[in-house]
Amino acid sequence: MPHNEPTIAEAIRASGRRLTIQRAKILEALHRLPGHSTAERIHAAVCEDDRDVEMALSTVYRNLDALAEMGLIAAFADGGVTTYEWAAAGHPHHHLQCDGCGHTKEVALESIAALSDEVERTYGFTIDLRHMAIRGTCAGCRKPADDGGAR
Amino acid sequence: MPHNEPTIAEAIRASGRRLTIQRAKILEALHRLPGHSTAERIHAAVCEDDRDVEMALSTVYRNLDALAEMGLIAAFADGGVTTYEWAAAGHPHHHLQCDGCGHTKEVALESIAALSDEVERTYGFTIDLRHMAIRGTCAGCRKPADDGGAR
DNA sequence: GTTCGTACCGCGAATATTAGCAATAGCGTG
DNA sequence: CACGCTATTGCTAATATTCGCGGTACGAAC
Incomplete structure (x- = not known):
């Protein structure tokens, strides 16, 4: 990925931030690592990949937070x-995050658009769709007899 | 609240759990405290209210978790x-939780039903509406001039 | 009412994440 | 290219929450 960096650098700069070596490494690692990564995993990946860059774990957390805030990466519990x-x-x-087995499934939902629209129109609130984590119970974890009946 | 306890006791018993003094106190405190309460606040409330019951903070956390799991209380970050x-x-x-000011607004949304329906039908996943926290940016925090365009 | 199995409690140590501080290094300017 | 402003870093201490362990007590069965 040699030549798509400039765009990212601009985005970072545009938010009044600086493109530090650490920030770049974190982004790179996150871009390369498959699926969801924890802060610790990213930290390990960066340290393994490059030995000449010092990186504190707190720096990883801080950058992850900043990058998520500017929309370059997505974070969720x-x-x-x-x-x-x-x-x-x-x-x-x-x-879709199951409270039973803890598994998270990634899906595309059409109804989200309507929801986003309603919230926007009614409350002037803009939903961040990237952070949209829906919790509940998946088909496998729903016990046959157990009917919560919760609304 | 003298006579509505039995129902709750049954609910607790039904999940194979026991109605301990601590659990009851926590439920009671949570019932009385207005709005959202943190574990620490609940712990303080119980300790102030009753001096003859010892209660470790970890017990509060554990019970809060258990009670949320069985649906008697609702938890969210x-x-x-x-x-x-x-x-x-x-x-x-x-x-509606604003990432800008951190404020959480409680609303009733109609579109949620459609979303819940779609998820249920398409993936067999039952959304837990009580845990439905939507993150984004509220009207006040969306700066008028600053359009990041970072979408 | 006594007994018994086990869920639960209190305590303290572990874990994930955040905050404060002095030193460093982007990056725009002269 | 050196200079300066300040965002950022590494470090360490704090904070929120979870886990493991040995002792306690809930609740059901005699």
Whole structure:
């Protein structure tokens, strides 16, 4: 990925931030690592990949937060641990997170648009679709007899 | 609240759990405290209210988790801190959480039904509406001139 | 009412993440 | 290319929450 960096650099610069070596490494690692990655995993990946760059774990956390805030990456809670993924992962997808087995499934939902529209119109609130994590119970974890009946 | 306890006790018993003094106190405190409460606040409330019951903070956390799991209370992340509220708080409401100011607004959304329906039909996944926290940016925090265009 | 199995409690240590501080290094300017 | 402003870094301490362990007590069965 030699020549798509400039765009990212501009985006970072545009938000009044700086493109530090650490930030670049983190982005790169996140771009390369498959699926969702934890802060610790990213830290390890960067340290393994490049030995001449010092990187504190807190720096990883801070950057992950900043990058998520500017929309370059997506963050969401995954059972006590926060995981991150490259935001430009092709198509927009949402997460169905099962409280039973803890598994997270990525799906594309049409109804989200209507929901986003309603919230926008009624409350002037703009939903961040990248952070849309839906919790509930998947088909496998729903016990046959157990009918929560919760609304 | 002298005589509505039996139902709750049954619900707790039904899930193979026991109605301990601590659990009851926590439920009671949560029922009485207005709005969302943190584990620490609940712990403080119980300790102030009753001096003859010892209660470790970890016990509060454990019970909060258990009670949320069985649907008696609702839990959701509120900026690094988890808050809880009585589940039978009248009407169903969802949370619009602003990433800018961190404020959480409680609203009723019609489109949620359609979303829930789609997810149920397409993936056999049952959304837990009580845990439905929607993140984004509220009208106040969306700067008029600053259009990041980072979408 | 006594007994018994086990869920639960309190305590303290572990884990994930955030915050504060002095030193460093982007990057726009002269 | 050196200079300066300040965002950022590494470090360490704090914070929120979870886990493991040995002792306790809930609740069901005698």
